[in-house]
Amino acid sequence: MDESSLQSQFEHDFSTSTQSVHGKNAANSPYYALHTPIVHSATYRFDTTQHLLDYMEQKTWGGGADRVEYARYGNPTIRDVEDKLALLDHGADAILFPSGMNAITTLLLTVLRAGQHLVMTDDCYSRTRQFALQWLKRFNIEVSMVPMGDYEALECAIIPQRTRFIISESPTNPFLGIVDLPRLVDIARRHQVMTMIDSTFATPINQKPLDFGVDFVVHSATKYLSGHNDILAGVLVGADQGRMRVIRDGRGILGGMIDANSAYLLSRGLKTLGIRVQQQNHTAQQVAEFLEKHPNVERVWYPGLVSHPDHAIATQQMCGFGGVISFMIRGDMATTRRFMDALRIPFIAPSLGGVESLIEQPAVMSYYDKELDERLELGMTDNLVRFAVGIEDTNDILADLAQALEQL
Numbered sequence: 423m424d425e426s427s428l429q430s431q432f433e434h435d436f437s438t439s440t441q442s443v444h445g446k447n448a449a450n451s452p453y454y455a456l457h458t459p460i461v462h463s464a465t466y467r468f469d470t471t472q473h474l475l476d477y478m479e480q481k482t483w484g485g486g487a488d489r490v491e492y493a494r495y496g497n498p499t500i501r502d503v504e505d506k507l508a509l510l511d512h513g514a515d516a517i518l519f520p521s522g523m524n525a526i527t528t529l530l531l532t533v534l535r536a537g538q539h540l541v542m543t544d545d546c547y548s549r550t551r552q553f554a555l556q557w558l559k560r561f562n563i564e565v566s567m568v569p570m571g572d573y574e575a576l577e578c579a580i581i582p583q584r585t586r587f588i589i590s591e592s593p594t595n596p597f598l599g600i601v602d603l604p605r606l607v608d609i610a611r612r613h614q615v616m617t618m619i620d621s622t623f624a625t626p627i628n629q630k631p632l633d634f635g636v637d638f639v640v641h642s643a644t645k646y647l648s649g650h651n652d653i654l655a656g657v658l659v660g661a662d663q664g665r666m667r668v669i670r671d672g673r674g675i676l677g678g679m680i681d682a683n684s685a686y687l688l689s690r691g692l693k694t695l696g697i698r699v700q701q702q703n704h705t706a707q708q709v710a711e712f713l714e715k716h717p718n719v720e721r722v723w724y725p726g727l728v729s730h731p732d733h734a735i736a737t738q739q740m741c742g743f744g745g746v747i748s749f750m751i752r753g754d755m756a757t758t759r760r761f762m763d764a765l766r767i768p769f770i771a772p773s774l775g776g777v778e779s780l781i782e783q784p785a786v787m788s789y790y791d792k793e794l795d796e797r798l799e800l801g802m803t804d805n806l807v808r809f810a811v812g813i814e815d816t817n818d819i820l821a822d823l824a825q826a827l828e829q830l
Contacts, residue, residue: 460686507626517669525678534563535586539563541568541587541615587616590606596806603739622641632661638659640658643655651778654684655680705813709809726743745810767818768812782808
């Protein structure tokens with residue numbers, strides 16, 4: 423897309439997301455409340471035995487019911503937020519979890535069987551890789567890792583009659599690789615394989631993988647969707663209602679139920695998602711362009727830069743490039759630490775997507791337990807920095823980066 427097309431698409435998606443999270447049916451909400459009430463109840467009553475029988479009949483044979491009997495299977499506050507999230511990602515249904523990892527593990531444990539096979543790209547989140555390579559093996563589920571962006575290797579890794587799933591991220595962490603979604607879906611459909619994309623870094627504002635034919639989308643709702651660094655949450659959005667019903671049943675068995683308070687805070691965060699992402703897109707683009715020109719910066723990764731290897735793909739399937747920039751300081755571990763310590767605005771902390779800017783040195787934080795050779799194999803050099811911009815003033819962030827870099 424050209425710049426005007428991107429802006430037009432963003433404005434359309436921002437308008438749609440605003441309608442989705444605010445809703446048009448306030449008169450139908452409990453007590454006519456402007457905000458979805460927090461429902462605190464572990465169990466739910468029935469007026470009569472016939473009421474119970476009608477519910478069980480609908481739940482068992484009717485494809486679902488509009489209420490629940492026990493909190494491990496649902497909650498009115500949670501269901502309201504799930505409906506909003508399904509609308510945002512153009513999905514048939516959405517299921518909330520206590521974390522993004524719980525969404526991924528529940529999906530895989532529900533749909534995979536012993537003897538089946540999973541293909542995943544090597545740039546996936548480290549804990550996702552760890553679960554696939556270490557835990558799924560216990561259930562006799564084989565996993566093949568393929569290089570991010572190597573679609574020939576991906577297709578060659580598919581085992582006829584055994585491969586069930588292809589999973590990846592877009593953008594990836596921390597090098598912001600972009601999956602060619604139409605190409606991925608084409609490969610998967612020809613081999614009758616399901617697909618999942620972790621779209622946490624993109625958000626539904628910048629990218630909607632289900633529109634390209636992807637089967638499932640996962641978000642760590644802890645990040646942009648919540649936006650305030652105060653809850654843990656995850657969401658799985660699916661294109662097929664039947665498959666999602668099976669996974670919802672799986673959540674009830676595995677017990678990954680988010681609490682009503684966290685669901686309420688997530689709902690609050692969704693109200694400002696569009697405007698926050700718009701600001702973070704703008705700031706990140708400015709920061710990436712500034713860093714790329716600075717003599718004390720060795721390299722920058724950001725999909726909005728022409729220099730990024732996946733820039734062309736990103737411009738065709740994204741409406742914005744997100745709020746995370748990764749870059750390498752020109753220097754060693756000590757030089758990079760001096761740069762980090764000289765910054766005044768961003769907090770040194772993991773995570774991303776909140777209103778506060780956060781920065782980390784992956785070699786010291788996310789990969790500190792890895793040996794040097796193992797880190798370098800993954801590209802986690804001593805001078806690599808990941809910067810997740812918040813919603814502070816763009817010029818203030820640029821000035822802070824400038825003064826910290828000048829001290830080197």
